[in-house]
Amino acid sequence: xxxxxxxxxxxxxxxxxxxxxxxxxxxxxxxxxxxxxxxxxxxxxxxxxxxxxxxxxxxxxxxxxxxxxxxxxxxxxxxxxxxxxxxxxxxxxxxxxxxxxxxxxxxxxxxxxxxxxxxxxxxxxxxxxxxxxxxxxxxxxxxxxxxxxxxxxxxxxxxxxxxxxxxxxxxxxxxxxxxxxxxxxxxxxxxxxxxxxxxxxxxxxxxxxxxxxxxxxxxxxxxxxxxxxxxxxxxxxxxxxxxxxxxxxxxxxxxxxxxxxxxxxxxxxxxxxxxxxxxxxxxxxx
Amino acid sequence: xxxxxxxxxxxxxxxxxxxxxxxxxxxxxxxxxxxxxxxxxxxxxxxxxxxxxxxxxxxxxxxxxxxxxxxxxxxxxxxxxxxxxxxxxxxxxxxxxxxxxxxxxxxxxxxxxxxxxxxxxxxxxxxxxxxxxxxxxxxxxxxxxxxxxxxxxxxxxxxxxxxxxxxxxxxxxxxxxxxxxxxxxxxxxxxxxxxxxxxxxxxxxxxxxxxxxxxxxxxxxxxxxxxxxxxxxxxxxxxxxxxxxxxxxxxxxxxxxxxxxxxxxxxxxxxxxxxxxxxxxxxxxxxxxxxxxxxx
Numbered sequence: 386x387x388x389x390x391x392x393x394x395x396x397x398x399x400x401x402x403x404x405x406x407x408x409x410x411x412x413x414x415x416x417x418x419x420x421x422x423x424x425x426x427x428x429x430x431x432x433x434x435x436x437x438x439x440x441x442x443x444x445x446x447x448x449x450x451x452x453x454x455x456x457x458x459x460x461x462x463x464x465x466x467x468x469x470x471x472x473x474x475x476x477x478x479x480x481x482x483x484x485x486x487x488x489x490x491x492x493x494x495x496x497x498x499x500x501x502x503x504x505x506x507x508x509x510x511x512x513x514x515x516x517x518x519x520x521x522x523x524x525x526x527x528x529x530x531x532x533x534x535x536x537x538x539x540x541x542x543x544x545x546x547x548x549x550x551x552x553x554x555x556x557x558x559x560x561x562x563x564x565x566x567x568x569x570x571x572x573x574x575x576x577x578x579x580x581x582x583x584x585x586x587x588x589x590x591x592x593x594x595x596x597x598x599x600x601x602x603x604x605x606x607x608x609x610x611x612x613x614x615x616x617x618x619x620x621x622x623x624x625x626x627x628x629x630x631x632x633x634x635x636x637x638x639x640x641x642x643x644x645x646x647x648x649x650x651x652x653x654x655x656x657x658x659x660x661x662x663x664x665x666x667x668x669x670x671x
Numbered sequence: 672x673x674x675x676x677x678x679x680x681x682x683x684x685x686x687x688x689x690x691x692x693x694x695x696x697x698x699x700x701x702x703x704x705x706x707x708x709x710x711x712x713x714x715x716x717x718x719x720x721x722x723x724x725x726x727x728x729x730x731x732x733x734x735x736x737x738x739x740x741x742x743x744x745x746x747x748x749x750x751x752x753x754x755x756x757x758x759x760x761x762x763x764x765x766x767x768x769x770x771x772x773x774x775x776x777x778x779x780x781x782x783x784x785x786x787x788x789x790x791x792x793x794x795x796x797x798x799x800x801x802x803x804x805x806x807x808x809x810x811x812x813x814x815x816x817x818x819x820x821x822x823x824x825x826x827x828x829x830x831x832x833x834x835x836x837x838x839x840x841x842x843x844x845x846x847x848x849x850x851x852x853x854x855x856x857x858x859x860x861x862x863x864x865x866x867x868x869x870x871x872x873x874x875x876x877x878x879x880x881x882x883x884x885x886x887x888x889x890x891x892x893x894x895x896x897x898x899x900x901x902x903x904x905x906x907x908x909x910x911x912x913x914x915x916x917x918x919x920x921x922x923x924x925x926x927x928x929x930x931x932x933x934x935x936x937x938x939x940x941x942x943x944x945x946x947x948x949x950x951x952x953x954x955x956x957x958x959x960x961x962x963x964x965x966x967x
Contacts (some may be wrong), residue, residue, distance in 0.1 A: 400865075404758035411755075412772045417799065418787045419779075425791075434797060484680035487673050499681060506688045508886070508949050510893045512915050513942040514691035516698065516922060516935055520706045540683035547680055572672050601780040603897050604915075608923060622782045627904050638786075646783040653778045657771040660778070664838065665845035 419650075426450070426639035433635050449640040457629075459641050461614060462621030468531070469617055470599045473538040474592050481543050482588065485550035486576055490562075500551075506544035511604055519608060529612045537609065538599050546591050549663075553587035554580065590663040593656055597649050618645045692946070698939035706922060706935045713936070720940035730941070733912040736824065740913075741892045744832045749884060752836050756843035757869065770844065774837035781834070785901035788830040793817035818902070823910035827902040835891065839884050846880035847873060882956040889952040893945045914941050 425433050427445045453459045488500055518537070519528075527533040557580065565575040581588075603619040610616050616624070622645045629638040653660060694710075699720055701713040724730045755773060759766050776784055792799045795816055804813035817826040850873060858868045896915040903911045907920055922938035 398762070398764075401758065401761065401763055404761075404763060408755060408758060408763075408769050408773070412769060415772050415775060418784075418791065419775075421791050421799070422783075422787050480679045480683065483676035487676040491673055493673055499677065502689070503680070503684060506684055508890060508953065509688055509692055510890065510942070510945045510949060512894070512918055513695050513946045514688060516706050516939055516942065517691035517694035518687065519923075520694075523707050537687065540687035543680050543683040544688070576676075597778050601778075603781065604894075608919075619780050619782050622780065622786075623900070626782070626786055635790075639790075642783045642786050646779045649778045649780070650775075653771075653775065657774070658767065661770060661774060661841055664774070664841045 422639050422642055426636060426643045428636055430633055430635040433639075446636055449636040450644065452634070453637045453640040453644060457625055457637060457641060458613060458621070459618075459625070459644050462616050462618045463644065465531070465615060465621075466600055466617040469535055469538060470596050473535050473542070473599050474595045476535070476539045477542050477546050477595055478588055478592060480539065481546035482550055482581060482584070483576065484543075485547045486554050486580060488547070489551050489554035503544040503547050507548070515604070515608060522609065528609055529615050531615055534606060534609050534615065534617075537605055538602065541605070542595050542598060546595065549591045549594075550584060550587050553584040557583055590659050593652060593660055594663055596652065597660075600649055695939045695942045698936060699943045701936050703936040703939070704933055706938075708935070716936070720934075720936045721944075724937055724940055724944075729907065729909070729912060730914070730917055732909050733914045733917045734944075736911070737892050737895055737913050739824070740828060740831070740895060741889065744828050744835075744892070745885075745888050748832045748835050748839055748888070749881075752839035752884075753843050755836065755840045756847055757873065759840075760844055760847045770837075770841065773840060776834035777837050781897045782901065784834055785830065785898060788826075788833075789818060789901065792830070793826055820908070820910060823902055823908065827898055827911055831895075831898045835888075839888070842880055842884055842887075843877065846877050850876045878960055882960050885956050886949075886953055889949055893949055914945060917941065 426449055427447065429446055454463075488496060522528055522533060561579055561583065562575055565579050570578070600617075601619055602617065603623070606617045606620045607623075610620065613621075613624075622641055625641055626638055629635070629641075697710060700715060700717060701710055702716045702719065703710070703713045759770055763769070795801055795814065795818075798817075800815070800817065801813050804810075804815075816822065854872050854876075855868055858872050863871065894915065895913040896919070899911040899913045899916045907916060918938045918941045921933060921941075922935050924933055
């Protein structure tokens with residue numbers, strides 16, 4: 386019996402050879418894309434244009450990174466994005482977790498409609514909301530304001546986060562609350578001290594998501610942050626690439642690209658399982 | 672407690688989603704030049720903005736572009752995603768590694784991904800495709816201008832779709848994994864081959880997830896913007912313009928091109944058109960899955 390099973394497994398693997406080849410090529414291509422940019426970021430413009438760029442005849446040009454970081458203001462964009470993502474991600478949880486808890490636990494008038502409204506936000510395209518938002522913001526003279534940008538990031542990601550956490554709260558047993566009630570814990574205290582820590586896995590996953598979304602966000606910042614000192618990485622990088630095409634500093638340009646994708650890339654390398662589990666859980670509801 | 676806990680989230684929704692959507696809807700019926708102009712001071716022109724849009728060549732071009740992205744890109748992405756998902760769930764080794772790498776482009780900034788494609792893969796001096804065809808001694812193919820005006824759209828589409836496969840693949844994979852093993856075993860015992868098992872066991876089970884994928888694909892297509900800007904950075908070009916690029920040009924008028932006049936009313940009308948597209952797709956997919964459920 387055991388022998389037969391191994392045989393089955395063996396033929397199965399043989400049958401899968403085309404799949405291995407196709408997926409393998411896809412994977413190799415992905416690596417080449419990213420690997421090439423990393424190599425190019427250590428080369429000079431001349432080397433990139435020659436056909437022997439991977440030999441590094443003039444050594445590794447780490448100074449590309451220093452140049453990009455300092456003279457091309459990547460440091461400014463990077464620090465802006467870091468501030469925006471960290472503040473927004475924390476605030477999103479503080480706003481969404483209580484809402485998700487209430488919506489998952491209590492039956493009250495307007496519960497269903499609140500859930501429906503929040504769900505509708507997942508399908509509203511940015512193009513539908515951008516104009517009035519810009520109208521209000523420019524009337525209040527808040528363009529190029531860091532706090533405004535963060536507020537927008539927070540508000541735009543709250544509906545998704547509420548939805549995501551809702552499922553986690555639903556899966557918790559009511560006995561936790563009953564026990565807390567018997568021990569004399571207030572409903573508020575129950576939430577902050579008992580329920581919130583229990584959904585920690587969900588919070589971590591959704592925060593990674595929000596982090597990636599906000600770090601890579603492009604359209605809102607293109608419109609609301611058109612001064613260099615408030616720009617986040619995506620728009621900053623775009624402008625830099627356009628500028629560097631004319632100055633011809635290709636090494637520096639690719640170094641900037643690497644600096645920009647590195648944070649989410651590293652996050653992904655360590656947490657890819659969590660992120661992937663999150664994609665599928667979020668999509669089933671979405 | 673309910674009020675205290677729910678209010679901040681609902682406020683966010685009201686300020687950033689509900690109010691602007693309603694206002695955009697109203698704006699689309701008025702003649703408004705700048706976004707900051709009040710509606711009260713503007714003229715009601717009914718469907719004038721829509722009428723004008725559908726007689727503007729650039730807008731029609733942008734609609735046809737996202738139509739092509741939606742259809743051709745959609746078919747390509749869904750087929751590859753489904754193929755990968757089926758392959759990865761049928762006993763391949765190193766599944767975790769493969770699926771992580773395939774999903775990877777989704778976590779990298781689109782600006783960075785686009786730069787890699789334009790400056791590496793499609794480059795006609797030292798690019799990947801150039802060198803690949805050169806080593807095969809296919810001079811013609813190696814000198815092909817991928818980012819020339821004639822091929823720009825398809826080059827952009829391929830680059831865009833490459834990154835999208837991972838997301839849809841994950842959704843397919845999670846559904847396939849939920850199919851009870853007994854179904855496949857029963858079919859296997861009855862002598863069904865791999866194709867029959869796919870079409871009669873796997874595919875019917877995937878209806879809900881095909882719906883999710885379709886709706887998400889539509890939402891992504893409607894929001895198509897960065898890639899168009901990356902592939903034609905200076906002016907709007909027929910090959911890469913999407914409704915959102917056109918709206919950006921009309922409302923925020925960043926580039927120097929003179930072929931668009933400031934018109935926020937028309938911009939709002941574009942927004943409403945996009946919303947309607949999403950709603951239609953949502954309703955249609957709903958209908959399809961509902962009918963299926965009653966049959967089953």
